[in-house]
Amino acid sequence: xxxxxxxxxxxxxxxxxxxxxxxxxxxxxxxxxxxxxxxxxxxxxxxxxxxxxxxxxxxxxxxxxxxxxxxxxxxxxxxxxxxxxxxxxxxxxxxxxxxxxxxxxxxxxx
Amino acid sequence: xxxxxxxxxxxxxxxxxxxxxxxxxxxxxxxxxxxxxxxxxxxxxxxxxxxxxxxxxxxxxxxxxxxxxxxxxxxxxxxxxxxxxxxxxxxxxxxxxxxxxxxxxxxxxxxxxxxx
Numbered sequence: 001x002x003x004x005x006x007x008x009x010x011x012x013x014x015x016x017x018x019x020x021x022x023x024x025x026x027x028x029x030x031x032x033x034x035x036x037x038x039x040x041x042x043x044x045x046x047x048x049x050x051x052x053x054x055x056x057x058x059x060x061x062x063x064x065x066x067x068x069x070x071x072x073x074x075x076x077x078x079x080x081x082x083x084x085x086x087x088x089x090x091x092x093x094x095x096x097x098x099x100x101x102x103x104x105x106x107x108x109x110x
Numbered sequence: 111x112x113x114x115x116x117x118x119x120x121x122x123x124x125x126x127x128x129x130x131x132x133x134x135x136x137x138x139x140x141x142x143x144x145x146x147x148x149x150x151x152x153x154x155x156x157x158x159x160x161x162x163x164x165x166x167x168x169x170x171x172x173x174x175x176x177x178x179x180x181x182x183x184x185x186x187x188x189x190x191x192x193x194x195x196x197x198x199x200x201x202x203x204x205x206x207x208x209x210x211x212x213x214x215x216x217x218x219x220x221x222x223x224x225x226x
Contacts (some may be wrong), residue, residue, distance in 0.1 A: 031213050042114075042203050042217030043154070088153060092213045098144070100154040 003027055004091050004101035012107040013079055021074045021104045023089035029099075030092055032065055032072045037086040048092075079108045112138045114206050116218035123194055124226055131189045131221045133204030139184035140206035144215060145177075148201040160187050194225045 004025045013019055023032070031050045035043035047056050049065035049072060056063045060083075062075040072089055089101040113136040123129050133143055142161050146154040158179050160166040166179035176198075178190040187206075191198055201222050205215040 033213070035217075040201075040220065040222070042116075042205070042219050044217070045214065048213060090154075095211055095213050096142075096159060098156060098213075098215070100146075100156075103151075103153045105151075 003099040004089055006087075006089060006101040006104050008104060009102065010105050010107075012109065015080055015108055015110050016078050017108075019076050019079055019106070021076075021087055021089075021106075022071070023073065023101050024071045025091060025099075026070065027091065028069050030069075030094065032069070033090045033092060033098075034063055034072070034074055035088040035090065037088060039086075043088055076106075079106075081108045081110050084108050112136075112206075112208070112216040114140075114204065114216045114218040116202075116204055116221050118221060119219065120222045120224075122224045122226065125195050126193055128190055128192045129194055129223060131191075131202055131204075131223075133187045133189070133206065133218050135185045135206040135216070138206075138208050140187070141184065141209055142207050143181055143187040144205045144207075145179060145187075145189050146203045146205070148203060148220075150201075154203060157189075191223065194223070196225045199223055199225045 007022045033048045034046045037043040047063045052067045052069045054065045060077045064073050087104045091099045115134045117132045145157045148154045157172045158166045158168045160179050160181035168174045181187040203220040205217045207215040
């Protein structure tokens with residue numbers, strides 16, 4: 001069983017649409033990270049959120065950490081084909097334990 | 111950003127043979143390296159954590175005698191899959207971080223292992 005559940009698992013949208021990916025857990029984490037992974041490559045870190053309720057923006061991407069530090073969301077505004085990829089959340093404990101979510105495969109059609 | 115390399119990127123081997131995968135931090139000293147395994151269309155699962163000069167700490171369910179990890183220097187860790195079988199076929203990814211009190215890890219590009 002996954003400690004972190006992501007939803008949706010798959011998302012196929014048209015260019016210009018908005019979307020939100022959710023990362024949920026019943027466990028508390030010291031921080032939560034979001035990664036993007038291309039096929040056949042390693043994940044690339046997008047952001048780390050540390051404080052409960054924290055919101056971080058990275059261009060068209062908005063990340064939020066839940067108040068209780070158990071869940072997070074990633075919102076993409078006006079999605080572009082270049083956003084296509086596998087999005088992974090990872091909960092961190094004690095700097096040494098990284099628990100990856102089940103992943104959300106996003107496909108943005110032109 | 112920091113660069114982590116893996117070698118080889120792809121390897122095909124016969125059942126029963128051993129395969130060694132290298133993970134190198136190219137422009138920083140990696141106090142800790144992590145080894146992950148990723149099955150097709152699935153997420154990453156942490157296999158083990160290795161600190162330079164120490165024995166690796168394996169996650170529950172990971173056979174330490176099958177997946178040998180060595181972290182002999184601050185820039186190199188190796189994962190050896192011993193007596194590989196088809197069920198060991200997977201995408202193996204390493205990551206490295208520069209300290210013990212940071213949650214920033216840099217991932218390698220991964221190694222695709224296929225055991226025939």
